[in-house]
Amino acid sequence: MSALRLTPIFFGSRWVRMVERNLLVYKHGWLVLFSGFFEPLFYLLGIGFGLGQLVGSVPGPDGNPVPYAVFIAPALLAASSMNGAITESTFNFFFKLNYDKTFASILTTPMSPADISIGELAWALMRGGLYVLGFLVVITLLGLVRSPLVILTIPGALLIGFAFASVGMAATSFMRTWQDFDLIQLVVLPMFLFSGTFFPIDRYPEALRLVIQLTPLYRGVDLLRSLSLGVIGPSILIDVVYLSLMGFAGLAVVSRRLDKLLLR
Secondary structure (H helix, E strand, C coil), rough: CCCCHHHHHHCCCCCCCHHHHHHHHHCHHHHHHHHHHHHHHHHHHHHHHHHHHHHHEEECCCEEEEEHHHHHHHHHHHHHHHHHHHHHHHHHHHHHHHHCHHHHHHHHHHCHHHHHHHHHHHHHHHHHHHHHHHHHHHHHCCCCCCHHHHHHHHHHHHHHHHHHHHHHHHCCCCCCHHHHHHHHHHHHHHHHHHCCCCCCCHHHHHHHHHHHHHHHHHHHHHHHHHHHHHCCCCCHHHHHHHHHHHHHHHHHHHHHEEEEEHCC
């Protein structure tokens, strides 16, 4: 399928049926939808406030010191967006594709592989959006908001989810066994630990710093941290373009792969 066919699909309605299907599946297990909200909250309480009492303040994006909890809160939101998108677009996607044969059954209807991929992506973003809203309420109640621009972290976090979910689905379409998912963790875990999530990357040697700045989670962390602290600069544009290109590239790949896997 040509990537050009992706554009008109966004203005159709067939992919919405995928979202409706997922809502019905989780109708009696809705508590599972909120499970991803607690991970960043526990990190924030345990590290942001616990370890933060020892750390004190750290330099923010503009060089001015900010409390440690304020520093890591938007980074944890970015990491949560990544983890939620990866979980939904890899493990769950793999099961529907290879074991439950959900997608093969859906293709007996007028829906196309592009409808499936965009519908699954939209569902992943809706699920991630719940985590984002809940986490923002918590950090507001805890007094960790420093700028009204924090409201822009909502679309920012959804953009991160879009980028990682698209690439996650694309990568999963090449996987054959559950053991292949170890490779995903081999990529995701280092990004979580070393993308400026818990401390400024200027603590690294310059060569390593440049490598980190090329990773998608760092771009997401930089975007949300800048917005939450009200620091507007050219790096935000770089972050948005980077994540957008990553998302659309992944979506084009997964649409082609579903064509090959489901219509062969």
